[in-house]
Amino acid sequence: MKTLLKNAREKKGLKTREVAQLLGIDQALISKFENGSRKPTKEQITKLASILEIDFETLMVIWLKERILYEIGDDDLALKAISLAEEQIKYNVSFVRKSISKNLQNLLNEIDVLKKKLDxxxxxxxxxxxxxxxxxxxxxxxxxxxxxxxxxxxxxxxxxxxxxxxxxxxxxxxxxxxxxxxxxxxxxxxxxxxxxxxxxxxxxxxxxxxxxxxxxxxxxxxxxxxxxxxxxxxxxxxxxxxxxxxxxxxxxxxxxxxxxxxxxxxxxxxxxxxxxxxxxxxxxxxxxxxxxxxxxxxxxxxxxxxxxxxxxxxxxxxxxxxxxxxxxxxxxxxxxxxxxxxxxxxxxx
Known part of the structure; x- marks a missing residue:
């Protein structure tokens, strides 16, 4: 993720100071995000995707992967834990989707587009x-x-x-x-x-x-x-x-x-x-x-x-x-x- 963030920033012609201002955080944090010594929050990831014009899903998947690896490392039971977590996540996602109508989901999608623009x-x-x-x-x-x-x-x-x-x-x-x-x-x-x-x-x-x-x-x-x-x-x-x-x-x-x-x-x-x-x-x-x-x-x-x-x-x-x-x-x-x-x-x- 660190390379992706730095490359996207440079492609946009933005300085770390400018990205920090848009995020409302200290400039030093942007450098830490880019060198991998600090992980952004979920909210910061959402804003970075919008500011740097990175595909949100791509960036979020990378961020989640790195969080999972950081939390569980390479423990012998990690794969079994991930398998159980996958089943639970699939169930949760399925339940939430079933409880929301197509009309409501379409409206939420429109809201999310507006929210990204607002950011x-x-x-x-x-x-x-x-x-x-x-x-x-x-x-x-x-x-x-x-x-x-x-x-x-x-x-x-x-x-x-x-x-x-x-x-x-x-x-x-x-x-x-x-x-x-x-x-x-x-x-x-x-x-x-x-x-x-x-x-x-x-x-x-x-x-x-x-x-x-x-x-x-x-x-x-x-x-x-x-x-x-x-x-x-x-x-x-x-x-x-x-x-x-x-x-x-x-x-x-x-x-x-x-x-x-x-x-x-x-x-x-x-x-x-x-x-x-x-x-x-x-x-x-x-x-x-x-x-x-x-x-x-x-x-x-x-x-x-x-x-x-x-x-x-x-x-x-x-x-x-x-x-x-x-x-x-x-x-x-x-x-x-x-x-x-x-x-x-x-x-x-």
């Missing part, structure tokens, strides 16, 4: 663009839940510190809290912190801070019903066990599923458990977007207008009452695709 434009990322899109996300996520602040009013509350006449204090706090929650999940992403129960409760605490302080960052202690839905969330005494299973499922599947599927599943599973007295929707969408950001995707911003909201709720209802998640997975994947297209349209100019 080549990362140097054009802008704080102001991110700030504007995050403002829109706050506006739309709150609008889904019934907040009546307009986009402009949301901007004035967050960035100008103004109070909007005729709007409740709760609506003001929902805007402020959501922006702070976005900042928090971005911190988790940038510092590569693992997503666990503590971080989930911290996100929820930010969402309800100053609104229902006694329940902020705490699982509910009463039974709840979801307005307009036939789904009945579990009894409060079951919630801690359901949440334990939720994080076990995440640990077992975060390396197996496509990131968009993983993000959508974590959203649907959390909002189905409905572990909090309030703020479940906003928290679930933030969890979904944390996973997307961690994997190099963009925020999937579900619109809060009537038609979009009804499509969102109906897809969720189907998943919650019948266990059929196809509609919801397709819905989230389509949103992510549209958001990727929009983001690329902005930064590529």
């Amino acid at each position: 080549t434009f990362r140097e054009f990322d802008s704080f102001r663009i991110a700030q504007a899109l995050e403002l829109e996300y706050t506006f739309e996520s709150n609008r889904i839940e019934g907040n009546t602040l307009t986009l402009r009013e949301t901007d004035l509350v967050i960035n100008e510190g103004l109070t909007i006449s005729g709007k409740s204090m709760r609506e003001h706090l929902e805007a402020i809290n959501h922006v702070e929650a976005i900042a928090y999940i971005k911190q988790l992403m940038e510092r590569n912190f693992p997503f666990n129960e503590r971080e989930l409760l911290s996100v929820h605490n930010l969402i309800l801070r100053g609104i229902i302080p006694e329940d902020a960052g705490r699982y509910r202690r009463v039974q709840v019903m979801i307005k307009g839905s036939s789904h009945m969330p579990p009894q409060p005494f079951i919630v801690p066990k359901e949440m334990e299973d939720y994080f076990i499922w995440y640990s077992e599947n975060k390396g197996k599923l496509h990131p968009v599927i993983l993000a959508a599943e974590m959203h649907e599973r959390l909002v189905t458990i409905h572990p909090f007295i309030d703020g479940n929707g906003r928290t679930s969408r933030l969890v979904m977007n944390l996973i997307l950001l961690q994997n190099g995707y963009v925020i999937a911003n579900i619109k809060g207008d009537y038609d979009s909201r009804m499509s969102y709720y109906q897809a969720l209802e189907t998943a919650q009452t019948s266990g059929k998640k196809e509609d919801f997975l397709l819905f989230i994947a389509q949103i992510e695709k549209e958001c990727l297209e929009r983001y690329l349209g902005i930064i590529s100019k």
Whole structure:
């Protein structure tokens, strides 16, 4: 792999410093990748394939081969272990493929093409663009839940510190809290912190801070019903066990599923458990977007207008009452695709 990386870089006429800037890492690491003294991460391999225009599958196969050899060496039992691993991998891949429809797989393929293109434009990322899109996300996520602040009013509350006449204090706090929650999940992403129960409760605490302080960052202690839905969330005494299973499922599947599927599943599973007295929707969408950001995707911003909201709720209802998640997975994947297209349209100019 070291020769492949160096030859591809030189063919592109790039210096190690330039590749390092595009990857966002130290220049010395590029030299170590090329002389074989350091192995890139999986994420770095994905970016290198895009930057150096190397076939992704070719580079990934070489990277995996070298990782396997490094881990097992030339032990006498290595071949037997590889044979057993091969059987398990074939089973896992077959199971995942069977569980995804052709339509969904085609949509994921389109998303991956957009993601690879996005990776080549990362140097054009802008704080102001991110700030504007995050403002829109706050506006739309709150609008889904019934907040009546307009986009402009949301901007004035967050960035100008103004109070909007005729709007409740709760609506003001929902805007402020959501922006702070976005900042928090971005911190988790940038510092590569693992997503666990503590971080989930911290996100929820930010969402309800100053609104229902006694329940902020705490699982509910009463039974709840979801307005307009036939789904009945579990009894409060079951919630801690359901949440334990939720994080076990995440640990077992975060390396197996496509990131968009993983993000959508974590959203649907959390909002189905409905572990909090309030703020479940906003928290679930933030969890979904944390996973997307961690994997190099963009925020999937579900619109809060009537038609979009009804499509969102109906897809969720189907998943919650019948266990059929196809509609919801397709819905989230389509949103992510549209958001990727929009983001690329902005930064590529």
